[in-house]
Amino acid sequence: MGKKKENDSSDPYGEPAKHDPTFNGPLKNRGCTDVICCIFFMVFIGGYLVVGVLAWLYGDPRQVIYPRNSTGVFCGIGPNEKPYVFYFDILKCATGTNIMAAALKTLNGLQCPTTQVKVPLPLSQPWEKLPIKPFQKQDVFSDKYCSPAIDLQTTKLTVDQILSKELCARFYIPSTPGEPAKHDPTFNGPLKNRGCTDVICCIFFMVFIGGYLVVGVLACFRHGPAETQTEPCLRPVLCCFIFRGKPYVFYFDILKCATGTNIMAAALNGLQCPTTQVCVNTCPNSYWIVPLSGYFPGANPRDVFSDKYCSPAIDLQTTKLTVDQILSKELCARFYIPSTPVFNRCIPKIADLPGIPSNFTLPGTATANETASSIISATGDLFMGFNAKALGVKIFEDFAKSWYWILIGLLIAMLASLLFLLLLRFVAGVMVWVLIVGVIGVIGYGIWHCYWEYSNYKANNASISAIGFTSDVSVLLRVQETWLAFLIILAVLEVVLLLSLIFLRKRILIAIALIKEASKAIGHIMCSLLYPLVTFVLLVICVAYWGITALYLATSGVPLYRVMALNHSLPNCASINGTEPCDPLSFNASSSPCESARCMFLKYNEEGLFQQNLFNLQIYNVLGFLWCMNFVLALGQCTMAGAFASYYWAFSKPGDLPYFPVASSFLRTLRYHVGSLAFGSLILTIVQFIRIILEYLDHKFKAAQNPCTRFIMCCLKCCFWCLEKFIKFLNRNAYIMIAVYGKNFCTSAKNAFCLLMRNIVRVVVLDKVTDLLLLFGKLMVVGGVGVLAFFFFSGRIEMPGETFSASSLNYYWVPIITVVVGSYMIAKGFFSVYSMCVDTLFLCFLEDLERNDGSPEKPYYMPKSLMKILSKKNKQPKQNKK
Numbered sequence: 001m002g003k004k005k006e007n008d009s010s011d012p013y014g015e016p017a018k019h020d021p022t023f024n025g026p027l028k029n030r031g032c033t034d035v036i037c038c039i040f041f042m043v044f045i046g047g048y049l050v051v052g053v054l055a056w057l058y059g060d061p062r063q064v065i066y067p068r069n070s071t072g073v074f075c076g077i078g079p080n081e082k083p084y085v086f087y088f089d090i091l092k093c094a095t096g097t098n099i100m101a102a103a104l105k106t107l108n109g110l111q112c113p114t115t116q117v118k119v120p121l122p123l124s125q126p127w128e129k130l131p132i133k134p135f136q137k138q139d140v141f142s143d144k145y146c147s148p149a150i151d152l153q154t155t156k157l158t159v160d161q162i163l164s165k166e167l168c169a170r171f172y173i174p175s176t177p178g179e180p181a182k183h184d185p186t187f188n189g190p191l192k193n194r195g196c197t198d199v200i201c202c203i204f205f206m207v208f209i210g211g212y213l214v215v216g217v218l219a220c221f222r223h224g225p226a227e228t229q230t231e232p233c234l235r236p237v238l239c240c241f242i243f244r245g246k247p248y249v250f251y252f253d254i255l256k257c258a259t260g261t262n263i264m265a266a267a268l269n270g271l272q273c274p275t276t277q278v279c280v281n282t283c284p285n286s287y288w289i290v291p292l293s294g295y296f297p298g299a300n301p302r303d304v305f306s307d308k309y310c311s312p313a314i315d316l317q318t319t320k321l322t323v324d325q326i327l328s329k330e331l332c333a334r335f336y337i338p339s340t341p342v343f344n345r346c347i348p349k350i351a352d353l354p355g356i357p358s359n360f361t362l363p364g365t366a367t368a369n370e371t372a373s374s375i376i377s378a379t380g381d382l383f384m385g386f387n388a389k390a391l392g393v394k395i396f397e398d399f400a401k402s403w404y405w406i407l408i409g410l411l412i413a414m415l416a417s418l419l420f421l422l423l424l425r426f427v428a429g430v431m432v433w434v435l436i437v438g439v440i441g442v443i444g445y446g447i448w449h450c451y452w453e454y455s456n457y458k459a460n461n462a463s464i465s466a467i468g469f470t471s472d473v474s475v476l477l478r479v480q481e482t483w484l485a486f487l488i489i490l491a492v493l494e495v496v497l498l499l500s501l502i503f504l505r506k507r508i509l510i511a512i513a514l515i516k517e518a519s520k521a522i523g524h525i526m527c528s529l530l531y532p533l534v535t536f537v538l539l540v541i542c543v544a545y546w547g548i549t550a551l552y553l554a555t556s557g558v559p560l561y562r563v564m565a566l567n568h569s570l571p572n573c574a575s576i577n578g579t580e581p582c583d584p585l586s587f588n589a590s591s592s593p594c595e596s597a598r599c600m601f602l603k604y605n606e607e608g609l610f611q612q613n614l615f616n617l618q619i620y621n622v623l624g625f626l627w628c629m630n631f632v633l634a635l636g637q638c639t640m641a642g643a644f645a646s647y648y649w650a651f652s653k654p655g656d657l658p659y660f661p662v663a664s665s666f667l668r669t670l671r672y673h674v675g676s677l678a679f680g681s682l683i684l685t686i687v688q689f690i691r692i693i694l695e696y697l698d699h700k701f702k703a704a705q706n707p708c709t710r711f712i713m714c715c716l717k718c719c720f721w722c723l724e725k726f727i728k729f730l731n732r733n734a735y736i737m738i739a740v741y742g743k744n745f746c747t748s749a750k751n752a753f754c755l756l757m758r759n760i761v762r763v764v765v766l767d768k769v770t771d772l773l774l775l776f777g778k779l780m781v782v783g784g785v786g787v788l789a790f791f792f793f794s795g796r797i798e799m800p801g802e803t804f805s806a807s808s809l810n811y812y813w814v815p816i817i818t819v820v821v822g823s824y825m826i827a828k829g830f831f832s833v834y835s836m837c838v839d840t841l842f843l844c845f846l847e848d849l850e851r852n853d854g855s856p857e858k859p860y861y862m863p864k865s866l867m868k869i870l871s872k873k874n875k876q877p878k879q880n881k882k
Helices: 035-058 099-107 159-164 199-220 263-267 323-328 350-355 368-459 480-503 505-524 526-554 614-648 661-672 674-700 707-741 745-757 760-793 813-851 864-869
Strands: 084-087 116-119 248-251 277-280 339-342 345-348 559-565 597-604
Touching (some): 199 526, 199 674, 345 350, 350 368, 368 480, 368 505, 368 760, 368 813, 480 505, 505 526, 505 614, 505 813, 505 864, 526 813, 614 674, 614 707, 661 674, 674 707, 674 745, 707 745, 745 760, 760 813
Parallel strands (some): 248 345
Antiparallel strands (some): 084 116, 248 277, 559 597
């Protein structure tokens, strides 16, 4: 074949690059490329800027946020604040029957061909024009639902002419979002004359709790958790209960516990070790094996063995058995090694095995190293418990040395939380604005940092196209596109926050005023800060009952015993496989053809009606735990809501505040609304239980899932997480309405939801401002106390004398973590009261706006600070001139 020509271009991918001696990197001598496209791009960008300028000059974003009436005036803007549009004839909006509506829908769909006016509130009662004759126009129509172009007091038009010109509405019907509250002259706070609500759910809850108690009693009477900590020895007794001074189980031959080398141990599936076990007061701490002299004829067993490591069935002082016979019957231990108690079992110390004596060899092993390997194999994973046990002991010692200083740290956290809540009364406004400016500043710094990183990586030509697709996050952080994306996201977030701050500044002022008022309310109802202790105690009871019941259910059942051969090499012992039942109290080893036969514990009985339904009872236990936990939290929320609502609806604060508001609210809730709280907590419990089931299924089928099922499972978990958050939000506000008005759960939830939807912008602003403030408070309390604990327990702050020494602690982080976690729980408890106070005052504030108008007959109950922000005031009653 001939040589391929150099200029042959038959390669479909083009001619390969050739050597250029002048090339040493990116060319400096070059010309402009694609000039036409560059000009087109510049022209396009210029037009793009012109479009933005025209949009800025002629556009009005208020058209998206606020509706217009038929005269083009925006609703919700102006001194009168009429935020809602009312359609005179809603039937004309149907495009299927109205030609004009269809034409408007074809154009933009933003208008309905009927007169529209601004109204302050949604419609509450239905009304229709009656065919009356010579009545005055003002007796038929309402100025509220008439066009501003007509004055009912002076118009000469008849009713028919007004309707034909569509100057007033012919009818109206109740409109969403719900019926606004009306003024009630007898209402001055949480109602005292109320009845029981959701009685059926209350009865069901009581029956369920009764069944929950029955499950716990049945579990306790079917053996208990001591069986998980202390195994039976040779009799059906527990070391910790019968042998009070001998709490530890000692294994005569630990090598028989190895399931890989012992047939009997493998048959028992590791449920029991087929060797004699006795209860001892202490575990051995030295190496010992039967000496050679013990095998000599005439050797006395009492000189060879110790009663401590022998079965109670043998008396070394009077026995006539030889040493060999005692060992073959496994009545005494052949050897023991240094051991440590782990869950009341004497387990060999893995740390001491490298120092095993060279002459310490067991039957079946040739050297001491083989003996050590056999012991490690026999104990298996139980050795892992040694380090955990040692760690636990050291941690316990640290708690014993520093517990009073931990309590002092928690006391400081409590005082700091209380001080922070009280100071919010004076500095809430300044703190909120500082936090808002701080958040904007942090995001601004993030924008600058992202731009700096982007510029550096762009200068170095670090692009994602050079590395391709990768799942390594550290690599993605070293390319310019990642930082450009961060830059865009932060910039958009910054713009949104600035625009929100500009347009929602009045709502922020309302939120600040409510936060200040919440501090005043807590200052007047100081006992509310103690109620979290009641909730904490009730939650501890729920958790303890659930844990104890679960443990007792897991360990319920009668112990089963089987005949086992301790030495299969003896005559007639090979046929014993551990399946023959026996009674350890009546079993006689001498009657068995196998000399090493023993009646030993196998497992707990899983037969019978009770044992077969253990899984169902555990599910019942979980449901009871979730329901009780949610009920306790609901009880606390409703109690706090009733106390703080009584503060808001006191016209002269705090003079009209009732005595013992927290106690009276607590008793009122228990007397009338257990059913409603049980109903709301049951709904939340069902959703939480479904989430637990999804997590269980995801864990079980994770290995067998394909991408599609994983996606579906992820979507389900996300949806139910969102549903749980929504139900918690709805329940919380429903409990406030229950505490104030005493209605059932469904009615209260509906009223609360509609009230919030009618004021959705205020809800969002208040919620986010409160969350930001409380987060800052938690960080201050927990961070401050945590830093103080670090400097103290690490020895950087020394106490005079020998009061406390940080060097005496094994792990100084133990008390620090305890103080930090405890401080967080304390701060969360205090701030939960504050959060509930803000939410309660907010709902009462919204009710106050709808119920009252500031007239002498309908005065506002809100504080003067809120009235000043809203430009409202209570009008003084007119006095008759003398």
